[in-house]
Amino acid sequence: MGEVDPAFIQDVEHRPKLAAIQAEGIPLIDLAALAGYSPSDGTVAASTTAFEELVAEIGEACKKWGFFAVVNHGVAAEKRERIGREAREFFGQSLEEKKKVRRDEKRVVGYYETEHTKNVRDWKEVFDFTVKEPTLVPASPKDGEEAIMEWNNQWPEYPPGLREACEEYAQELEKLAYKLMGLIAQSLGLPANRFDEYYKDHTTFVRLNHYPPCPAPHLALGVGRHKDSGALTILAQDDVGGLEVKRKSDGEWVLVKPIPDAFIINVGDIIQVWSNDTYESVEHRVMVNSKKERFSIPFFFNPSHYVMVQPLKELTDEHNPPKYRPYNWGKFLVTRKGSNFKKLDVENLQIYHFRI
Numbered sequence: 643m644g645e646v647d648p649a650f651i652q653d654v655e656h657r658p659k660l661a662a663i664q665a666e667g668i669p670l671i672d673l674a675a676l677a678g679y680s681p682s683d684g685t686v687a688a689s690t691t692a693f694e695e696l697v698a699e700i701g702e703a704c705k706k707w708g709f710f711a712v713v714n715h716g717v718a719a720e721k722r723e724r725i726g727r728e729a730r731e732f733f734g735q736s737l738e739e740k741k742k743v744r745r746d747e748k749r750v751v752g753y754y755e756t757e758h759t760k761n762v763r764d765w766k767e768v769f770d771f772t773v774k775e776p777t778l779v780p781a782s783p784k785d786g787e788e789a790i791m792e793w794n795n796q797w798p799e800y801p802p803g804l805r806e807a808c809e810e811y812a813q814e815l816e817k818l819a820y821k822l823m824g825l826i827a828q829s830l831g832l833p834a835n836r837f838d839e840y841y842k843d844h845t846t847f848v849r850l851n852h853y854p855p856c857p858a859p860h861l862a863l864g865v866g867r868h869k870d871s872g873a874l875t876i877l878a879q880d881d882v883g884g885l886e887v888k889r890k891s892d893g894e895w896v897l898v899k900p901i902p903d904a905f906i907i908n909v910g911d912i913i914q915v916w917s918n919d920t921y922e923s924v925e926h927r928v929m930v931n932s933k934k935e936r937f938s939i940p941f942f943f944n945p946s947h948y949v950m951v952q953p954l955k956e957l958t959d960e961h962n963p964p965k966y967r968p969y970n971w972g973k974f975l976v977t978r979k980g981s982n983f984k985k986l987d988v989e990n991l992q993i994y995h996f997r998i
């Protein structure tokens with residue numbers, strides 16, 4: 643990634659402004675009132691005013707921004723530090739070493755250094771792993787073909803502690819993800835465990851991102867503008883900064899300031915569909931930096947492959963009819979994964995293709 647290959651250059655209108663706006667950023671939400679909260683059995687241990695306020699805050703943040711930061715989330719700091727150290731070790735190796743666990747059309751998780759977003763190459767390298775081993779998905783993106791296949795993780799020999807650090811981290815984040823889905827359900831007036839049925843064989847994956855220093859941060863992006871296609875993303879970012887969110891109120895790109903130990907949460911396309919557009923999945927992108935490398939770790943909380951994603955019955959009626967046709971999550975996922983290996987003339991599959 644030494645010189646700037648034209649494949650990385652963004653069209654003029656999508657290039658970042660390096661002096662990004664820092665005023666009015668995404669909401670910061672304190673989850674302290676969550677202690678003792680167990681959404682899976684629908685009980686709310688802390689049924690207090692503080693808890694009601696928290697649910698309302700989550701709802702407002704989802705509506706206004708689609709993004710928020712959380713503190714006092716209950717994830718042990720040492721687990722996050724550990725996966726961060728292992729990720730640095732892994733990416734610090736030669737390309738040849740990393741390519742030993744490179745993903746390809748058969749093994750779709752692992753190391754990858756040539757990802758494209760909207761056909762422009764991203765200035766980054768990644769390592770993906772699924773949380774469930776194995777993860778079950780449709781064998782074919784085609785409708786009517788029922789065969790199922792397994793996605794299996796590819797763990798590198800070095801660093802030897804990477805696998806355990808990743809597995810421990812994923813377990814912690816899974817607990818947080820269920821709590822956040824519980825809060826989001828309650829903020830929509832639904833029972834806390836409303837979404838659990840969709841997660842029995844979930845297809846969640848975690849990505850270790852490394853953004854190396856870039857000699858042309860005004861031309862390239864670490865990740866081009868996009869929306870996350872899953873339900874909910876929980877992101878750990880380091881102290882370098884670079885993530886920008888498209889503010890709903892005016893369409894400006896706003897920097898998400900790093901806050902030590904906080905996680906950044908964002909609503910993905912599936913929550914947009916489930917909520918029938920009450921909450922929207924918001925565009926975001928990542929700027930790169932000419933001096934500093936950056937690391938981040940998104941956790942993409944995705945349902946089971948056989949889930950038909952559609953607006954929830956409780957949230958639709960004759961005055962507010964469903965805005966989307968049902969679509970099969972697994973087929974959507976494997977279509978998107980497959981298209982990562984080709985440079986396409988057409989746009990990726992998107993939820994608006996299912997809009998009624």
Ligand SMILES: O=C(O)CCC(=O)C(=O)O
Nearest residue numbers: 851865879885928938940
């Ligand atoms: O690195 C980041 O801050 C965000 C990455 C991201 O948006 C993604 O991987 O979907």
Ligand SMILES: [Fe+2]
Nearest residue numbers: 868869870926
């Ligand atoms: Fe994203």
